[in-house]
Amino acid sequence: MAKKLRRHVITMIGKAGSGHPGGSLSAVEIVTALYFKVLRHSPANPRWEDRDRFILSKGHAAPLLYAALAESGYLHVDELPSLRTMGSCLQGHCDVTTTPGVEMSSGSLGQGLSFGIGVALAGHLDGRSYRVYVLLGDGECDEGQVWEAAMAAAHFRPSDTKLDNLVAIIDHNKQQIDGWNYEVMNLEPLAEKWKAFGWHTIEADGHDLSQLISAFNEAKQVKGRPTVIIAHTTKGKAVSFMENNPDFHGKAPTADEMDRALEDLK
């Protein structure tokens, strides 16, 4: 499935002529684990009240989410090539008003975790057992709002419990538009920061499905605090010339590059 999603991502962005391949490819296993192993959801009923929520805070990875939604049955696979075109239900960045299965409009970074707290609080208030998963980019953690949310998520005590129904996943591919994280804005020590904010913190190989699934299972057992999974990943993963190449953060492959990428993904 991961390979299938990667092929969708490359084909969609290549055809659209614009988009963000690097940060979509790095998060493929995270999204695969969630949509095909972890989430309690019902693609036939996208607004089912008891569904687990997946919130893509790094909204530029929208093509990956659309591919997962299509392969899960929220969308038709043949809608994927319409990405970024006039009239399409697949907008350049996530848009809750146009795409079934999308929980939140995102693309302006730093907002998803706050939204996730609101959804998680509502779950407690309503006595619902759904869980809330928010995927953030590592560069996104430059945004101050992420840390406002990190502080609040560990603080609130709805129904005399804490937000243990909330899981943040950091796609830690170590790169952002202008280069490596440590050059642009150092994040380290990232895990220690989240621990200090009161989160149960797990580090995992973000391209190893079994490690990710066991991390999600561990998070379900944690009581009394939210969990963050720091998923160590590679930007542009599995396409040789895109790996660790920040040029492909926000650049579509040419026709020739698309062929070479799909060759890598055979």
Place this chain on the structure above:
Amino acid sequence: MEQSVREAYGRTLVELGRQNPNIVVLDADLAKSTMTIMFAKEFSERFFDCGIAEQNMIGIAAGLAASGKIVFASTFAVFAPGRCYDQIRMSIAQPSLNVKLVTTHGGVTVGEDGASHQAVEDLALACSFPGFNVVIPADATEAAQAVRLAAQTCGPFYIRLTRPKVPPVYPPDYQFKLGQAATLREGNDVTIMGMGLMVDVALKAAQMLAGDGIECRVLSMSSLKPLDEDAVVKAAQETGAIITVEEHLRHGGLGSTVAQVLAEKRPVPMSIIAINDTYSKSGKPEELLQKQGLTAVNVENTARSLLLRKRSSD
């Protein structure tokens, strides 16, 4: 007798909380000033103080609203929308979520705290969000009615309240309606339109002008968005001259909104009384209003000049 619009807000939230378990209230460490503390005391399980983190508060409000809650979020008008414009834009306005931003301490009448705390651009920002309803109640009764209406109406609201107590300006049978101006005085010489504290200023000016036989129509434009365009056009047709007065910058407030309507539908001589592209200073509220020309005397003088312009253009 003067009444606090903020206390009216707090009281109304408590009433709403008793009637509807879906009401959730957020604040950003200003609950004692915005009066959301009244709700917090009775419904602690449905009140979340987000600390001094307005951007996060907006996101939490959006998440709660997307999960079916009716969310009231409060802070000072200078901090929302100002400090969290993009969060409101993407998390609330674009998806059109059911969040009611009720801010207090709007305008220069915050007074002594100075420029950092005087919201004079907030209405321009709030009106710029597609689909937002923007309301500036003129007295405590209307504040309570507007808050109740916002709770009953699906979609995003921005309601701006003031710090000082205000005199009642409406008759006892008044009922606030979204998108509807209220005629508080009839007249055909000139129309004075106000909102918030300036409705009372407009009424006082009209009373002074009546002493000289000049009959002013006074409209309360509490519903800035949607604006009652019919009432604006009708006032232009029937009185031929329009004055707007507002505790806000000239750009993007009542005057510019009314001028857009008039320019397209019924151009007539007009004067905009507002804050002229400047920040204010510390001072007593009445001193600051005086400095900005937001007084009954200035409205009166402006009306006399406008009347001359109207007659010379006839």
